Amino acid sequence: MSDSRSLNAKSIKLISFIQTQEGQYRDVKRSQQAVEQALDRLTSDTKNILFNVATLSDRSNSLNRNFDQFERRADTSAIAFSDRLGSLQSRFEELRGDSSRHTTDVNEIWRKYFEAFDQSLREITAADGPLERILMGVRRLTNLSRAEHLEINDKIKALEIGSAEIERIVDTSIKTSMVQVRNRMARHVTDTVLEGTKQTEILLQLLPRLKDVEKLLPSTGGYAMDAQALLHLVNLLEARKPKFILELGGGTSTIWMGHICRQFGTKIISVDHLEDYLDATRAAVIRHGLEDIVDCRHAPLEKIVVDGREYDWYSKTGFSGIDGIDFLLIDGPPESTGPEARYPAVPVLSELLAPEALIVLDDTHRGTEKNILISWKENANNLRIVDSGVSRLGVLEKF
Numbered sequence: 001m002s003d004s005r006s007l008n009a010k011s012i013k014l015i016s017f018i019q020t021q022e023g024q025y026r027d028v029k030r031s032q033q034a035v036e037q038a039l040d041r042l043t044s045d046t047k048n049i050l051f052n053v054a055t056l057s058d059r060s061n062s063l064n065r066n067f068d069q070f071e072r073r074a075d076t077s078a079i080a081f082s083d084r085l086g087s088l089q090s091r092f093e094e095l096r097g098d099s100s101r102h103t104t105d106v107n108e109i110w111r112k113y114f115e116a117f118d119q120s121l122r123e124i125t126a127a128d129g130p131l132e133r134i135l136m137g138v139r140r141l142t143n144l145s146r147a148e149h150l151e152i153n154d155k156i157k158a159l160e161i162g163s164a165e166i167e168r169i170v171d172t173s174i175k176t177s178m179v180q181v182r183n184r185m186a187r188h189v190t191d192t193v194l195e196g197t198k199q200t201e202i203l204l205q206l207l208p209r210l211k212d213v214e215k216l217l218p219s220t221g222g223y224a225m226d227a228q229a230l231l232h233l234v235n236l237l238e239a240r241k242p243k244f245i246l247e248l249g250g251g252t253s254t255i256w257m258g259h260i261c262r263q264f265g266t267k268i269i270s271v272d273h274l275e276d277y278l279d280a281t282r283a284a285v286i287r288h289g290l291e292d293i294v295d296c297r298h299a300p301l302e303k304i305v306v307d308g309r310e311y312d313w314y315s316k317t318g319f320s321g322i323d324g325i326d327f328l329l330i331d332g333p334p335e336s337t338g339p340e341a342r343y344p345a346v347p348v349l350s351e352l353l354a355p356e357a358l359i360v361l362d363d364t365h366r367g368t369e370k371n372i373l374i375s376w377k378e379n380a381n382n383l384r385i386v387d388s389g390v391s392r393l394g395v396l397e398k399f
Contacts (some may be wrong), residue, residue: 111269202227224252232391243328249332250281271318306344313344326354331362357398364394
């Protein structure tokens with residue numbers, strides 16, 4: 001009887017213990033679910049970071065391919081790049097801190113659980129008979145819980161290792177990209193300084209040619225001719241002293257030619273397809289008092305077929321009354337109007353060229369214009385290339 005009461009008391013105590021453990025186990029499972037949710041968020045954030053790394057890498061490649069555009073946005077892009085890097089590094093620190101805190105919380109829960117469980121087991125180890133089967137079940141539950149706990153720890157450690165590796169890759173990638181950009185910037189600044197020095201030296205040679213000009217001269221470079229091309233143009237004009245110049249695409253060169261050619265009694269007709277540009281050139285002509293030398297004409301683009309190909313080129317209305325051109329300067333239409341947009345000039349105007357006329361094509365530092373110059377020479381039996389490599393101007397002479 002006494003043994004039965006003792007057994008019942010121990011059974012009640014064990015049942016109470018198991019119920020307590022079930023409650024604790026549910027708490028642990030909830031904690032485990034919270035950790036798994038945190039791991040899911042961490043995984044999602046890691047994927048976002050990888051996407052951001054790929055975006056930064058693409059942007060770096062884009063900067064390298066389009067450095068001219070980057071130059072105009074260099075300061076803004078560098079600040080944004082630095083801010084983004086700082087944001088990524090901060091996010092990594094947050095993720096690492098979250099992971100560490102969750103790991104510590106789970107470990108602490110499990111530690112308390114196992115301590116309480118082991119203590120309870122020690123208190124009832126004297127039990128035998130039916131209690132042994134109950135204890136075996138409890139031990140199986142405990143082993144399962146331990147295995148789940150170890151699995152969670154392994155996942156957390158693996159994710160921490162992965163996060164560290166991602167951080168290393170990101171850091172290396174960004175540092176490499178920044179070094180490349182910095183080197184490109186250094187080379188560009190050096191080239192810009194050298195080019196600026198060269199253009200300044202050339203302008204010092206040019207300006208004495210216009211010593212009597214008091215008006216502000218139009219700027220060089222950009223879409224306009226640079227100083228080296230202008231000096232080359234002035235040298236050609238002074239050597240040839242042309243009587244009639246036809247210019248396709250006016251601007252800076254129109255004003256410089258007007259001042260240089262005043263002494264030769266030259267007549268200049270400047271043609272443009274855009275009225276806004278033509279008005280700006282005409283206003284500059286008036287400001288410099290060159291109306292008696294320069295005639296600005298509007299010739300909108302129209303479809304024309306030359307050598308079996310269709311082009312958008314100047315309307316023939318812009319060339320009325322023209323003949324005996326001894327200096328043809330071609331600086332239009334722009335390449336944005338179509339492939340090899342300037343090719344029609346020589347085939348269309350060849351009959352209007354004077355004997356020994358000069359044909360000057362701007363922008364032959366570009367492949368398209370260089371090919372056009374070669375095509376003109378190869379398609380005609382009375383043209384030869386002269387003054388090759390002096391500037392970005394390509395020069396043909398009729399013979």
